[in-house]
Amino acid sequence: MRRFWSRLGFALAAVLLVPAGYAAAQPEQLPVVYSVPAFVTGALTAKAPFDSPGANDWSCVPTAEHPQPVVLVHGVLGNGAGWPAMAPLLHNNGYCVFAVTYGIYPGQSGALAGTGGLAPIAQSSTELRDFVARVLAATGAAKVDLLPWSEGTLVAARYLLVDGGAEVVDQVFNLAPIYAGTNVADPAVNAVYALGIQDPAFAALGNTCQGCVDMLPVSANIHELQAAGVYAPGVEYTNLLTRADTEVVPYTNGYREGPNATNIVLQDVCPVNMAGHNSISVDPTVAALMLNTFGTPTEIPCAPSPTPYI
Template sequence: MLTKFKMIVAAGITGIAAATGAAPGTASAAELPVVWGMGPFIDSSLNAKAPYDPPGGNDWSCTPDPAHPLPVVLVHGLAGNGENSWQAVSPLLKNLGYCVFALTYGTYPGDSGLLEGVGGRIPIMNSAPELSRYVDRVLAATGAPKVKLLTWSEGTLVAAAYIQFMGGDELVDTQVSLAPIWKGTRVAQSLSDTARALGIYNQVYAAMNPPCAACVDMLTGSGFIQQLQESGVYSPKVRYYSVLTEADNQVVPYTNGLKDAPNATNVILQQVCPQDMTGHLFLTSDPVAATLAMQGLDPEAPLVVPCVPNSTPAGL
């Protein structure tokens, strides 16, 4: 059921945070800088280098503290990697006291040049084992019994595949999702419908592997989406928390990311902050969406959720 979220809106605090580049609710000079907006995301997308570690993330010597006993694993979306997708979220998590890790998944062997480090492109059911191995590595390094997942876009589906089909529900405590795609997206539905009508859908899928089989997997009605829907999408062993935006022009319609369940909370960004029209591409760069995600990771520790107009072009 769609939760009516009652949050403390503190425009004054937000104004200070936006002006200084600091994360809402943080003040220590020793903390990592958290810079919101398109700049860091775009710069990192152009210049990220292997091993694609985000600020404050992938510290394999990190030991979880009693206040944050479960590490957070960040799962990027289509064409992302562990570095460019989490320029604001990773240092924010580190400042809050989490051990934070970010994998890069879904690249094709031999990728080079412009495609180097452009993840999330192989079939989703091939990316899920990469997440499984990465979670095992995080648990071995930290000694934690489980992880929390913070997922974005295609990452919501990769995590769902891991949880539903690979036993991940035994090792995942919480999945927080930004712009989930449970029912797939209809963003390219006319092309998909045409391929089906012509009887060439399977040939189109084969032709897209490479360069981007996952692009087809994410479409409404794809074999993967049907499999996920038949599984029930959610595991009763995992807590779910999703942040959706009405301005999403990639998950079409955005309501395809809504899924009700007793163990799930759905939050629509504009119902918390009507003037924030951040779309799909910059949710991880938006202080409102990111702070809501932090709240989803730890509902017992209330946070001040800022409310400011987004700084990105409408719908992006």
């Protein structure tokens, strides 16, 4: 959040320069829903093109105050419709907001219909690249900011390092990053290695969720990311972690030092807030930290999460 204070000064100066009686046009104010059930319902019941409230308005024109659109990058089994809090909140504050849907296998049906994040992360990275290119072309912006979450942090990391994202992305606010993979499936992973069946087991899982395989610490994707240094030069990273994360295990697998990185542990800001891996995407404290990082000075609330450890 090293840019916050300079942006706060800019915002105050802008207020002083506004002529008396002038009122800037305000965007339509949409409900901001801080609810885990709302994001689950939104993602599972949405139909293509999977738009969250306030997102994917392709006629949106960035303002001088917020010249960079914000692109939201969902996690595994998600899609662009699963942002009931962050998308309308950014819209209400005058940002052009876009929510990508990536990683859907062709022909998905039944329970998997419309759920993304399943395809290989390398493929999803190119889908994010193409989506950002479309956003830039539609808005006329020179760069975007990214708000990735969970698996989306790996997709964004690869996009920035491998697929040209560093040229068109200014900063990234990562929710529950997975830079070193997650050990949550260690019992199953250890079992298949003990039986010597890891190759066929991972291949079988890859037929339905290669993105899941790509999040394991033993995966080639994680090894390549770590070897590349995780961060792309010239891009500012903010990582939001929570000690209540039960899906990125340990939560410190999303922590990495860097000259262009700021790491925030939610409980260091608000000790009573035990929002988990999913809850942080609909949490008021996290939302305020995100707005401050993207240049909108906002008071940071502190309260217990209604869905702790979720």
